[in-house]
Each structure stands twice: as structure tokens, then as C-alpha cells.
Amino acid sequence: NAGVMQNPRHLVRRRGQEARLRCSPMKGHSHVYWYRQLPEEGLKFMVYLQKENIIDESGMPKERFSAEFPKEGPSILRIQQVVRGDSAAYFCASSPRGSGHSYEQYFGPGTRLTVT
Amino acid sequence: GNSVTQMEGPVTLSEEAFLTINCTYTATGYPSLFWYVQYPGEGLQLLLKATKADDKGSNKGFEATYRKETTSFHLEKGSVQVSDSAVYFCALSANQGGKLIFGQGTELSVKP
Numbered sequence: 001n002a003g004v005m006q007n008p009r010h011l012v013r014r015r016g017q018e019a020r021l022r023c024s025p026m027k028g029h030s031h032v033y034w035y036r037q038l039p040e041e042g043l044k045f046m047v048y049l050q051k052e053n054i055i056d057e058s059g060m061p062k063e064r065f066s067a068e069f070p071k072e073g074p075s076i077l078r079i080q081q082v083v084r085g086d087s088a089a090y091f092c093a094s095s096p097r098g099s100g101h102s103y104e105q106y107f108g109p110g111t112r113l114t115v116t
Numbered sequence: 117g118n119s120v121t122q123m124e125g126p127v128t129l130s131e132e133a134f135l136t137i138n139c140t141y142t143a144t145g146y147p148s149l150f151w152y153v154q155y156p157g158e159g160l161q162l163l164l165k166a167t168k169a170d171d172k173g174s175n176k177g178f179e180a181t182y183r184k185e186t187t188s189f190h191l192e193k194g195s196v197q198v199s200d201s202a203v204y205f206c207a208l209s210a211n212q213g214g215k216l217i218f219g220q221g222t223e224l225s226v227k228p
Contacts, residue, residue: 004159033215042205042220043160056215091159095214103214107152107159 002027004094004108005074012114019079019086021111025094032075033105034067037089049075082115089113118143118210122219125203129196129226137191137222139180139206147210149173149182149189154203154221163191163204196226 005024013019025032030051035043048056049069060067064082069075079086089112093105123138141147148167152160164173169184178193189206206219 006159031214035216035218042218043216045215045217048215059215093160093216104162104165105214105216107161109159 004092004106006090006092006108006111008111009109010112010114012116013082014116015083016081019082019113021077021079021090021092021113023075023077023092023094023108025075025092026106029094029096029106031095031097032069033093033095034075034077035091035093037091037110039088043091046077079113082113084115087113087115118147118208118217120206120208120217120219122204122206122222125221125223127222127224129224131198131226131228132195133226135191135193135196135200135224137204137206137224139189139191139219141187141189141206141208143187143208143210145210146184147208149180150207150209150216151178151180151189151191152205152207152218154205156202160205196224198226198228200224201226 007022032049034046037043045059047060047067064080066078089110091110092108095103095105119142121140150165151163153163154160164175166173166182172181180189180191203221203223205221207216
């Protein structure tokens with residue numbers, strides 16, 4: 001059973017460009033979470049999605065960031081008009097269920113975004 | 117709000133030394149508690165978890181006990197190895213939907 005897959009692993013963008021990060025959850029998992037790890041900091045929750053629904057986006061910056069998890073295909077985290085402060089590692093995690101907070105989350109290897 | 121506080125690193129130990137990484141939390145209700153490990157350049161791996169008070173999570177020689185009276189979940193290992201060098205994150209999940217709230221991470225370096 002393949003684990004959580006993220007691509008690309010490394011992404012370089014110039015200021016003002018768009019970044020698209022993809023996450024394919026583990027087989028059978030319908031819940032996806034995105035986290036951001038800024039340099040020298042811990043991981044911060046960004047958004048929680050189920051298929052075709054955003055459940056909790058309380059950690060998403062109000063502007064330029066959006067996420068989706070369509071019925072078919074991977075979850076996408078989109079950052080428009082990137083700035084240097086967006087440089088970070090972005091991790092995706094999946095779980096088989098979201099309700100009931102003891103369910104484990106399985107993390108992907110991350111996408112390391114560098115904005116030049 | 118809910119939060120997790122870990123002891124600051126880096127922690128440097130010699131091989132076979134005893135390890136303790138402190139973790140305390142603030143949460144309403146009864147959160148689930150986790151330790152994750154991150155090796156260089158990789159994602160996070162679940163190391164152990166505990167879902168209720170007095171539960172002990174254990175894996176690969178690591179242990180942590182959920183102490184509600186002291187709101188703590190300290191990570192311990194009796195004899196560390198060089199291969200244990202990594203960053204360790206304490207985390208809690210308290211809400212429906214299970215989003216994780218992480219501590220700032222503690223870097224462990226084990227020297228031969």
C-alpha cells in the first residue's frame with residue numbers, strides 16, 4: 001500500500017508566480033490535511049478537506065492561498081503571487097476518518113517551496 | 117486555546133545515554149497525544165500515541181505516558197542510538213476533524 005505521495009518534492013518559484021502543490025492520500029483515505037513548516041519552526045495546521053469539501057480552513061492565510069480535494073485526483077494546495085515569506089516545507093497528511101480525534105494521520109514527504 | 121510546549125533543543129547525547137524530552141500541553145477536554153519523528157529531509161512518522169489519561173504509548177524503545185494531572189506527555193528512551201538522531205515533535209488532537217497542534221520540535225543528536 002503506497003504511502004502519502006506529494007509532488008513535486010522541490011519547487012522553486014519567482015516572486016509573483018503561482019505554486020501548485022499536489023497530494024495523493026493513502027489508498028482508502030478520504031481525509032486530507034495540509035501543514036506548513038517554516039524555517040526553525042514547528043508545523044502549523046492550514047486546512048482540512050474531505051472529498052469535494054473544505055471542513056476546516058482556520059489555519060489558511062486569508063489571501064492568496066486556496067485548497068481543493070476534488071472527487072477524482074489529488075488534493076491541491078495553490079499559492080498565488082508567491083512572496084519570499086511563503087518559502088517553507090508543506091506537508092500533506094491523510095487519515096481514513098476525521099471524526100474522532102484519535103485517528104492517526106500519515107504524512108507525506110513534503111514539498112519544499114523556495115521563492116526567489 | 118490549545119497548545120503544546122516542548123523543551124528546547126538541540127539535545128546532544130552520547131550513544132546508550134538515557135533520553136527525556138519534555139512535553140506539556142494545554143487543552144480543553146480530553147485530547148489525544150502523539151509523538152512524531154522527522155528524519156532529515158523526510159516527512160513525519162508517527163512514533164507513538166496515547167488517547168486517554170494514564171495510557172502509555174510505546175514503540176522502538178521509546179515510551180510516553182499521558183499524565184492528565186500534570187498535563188504532560190514526556191518522551192523517554194533508556195538507551196539511545198546514533199540512528200535516533202532526528203527532530204521529535206509532540207502533538208495533540210482535541211477537536212472533531214483531528215487537526216494536529218504541534219510543539220516546536222526538539223532536535224536530538226546522538227554521538228557515537
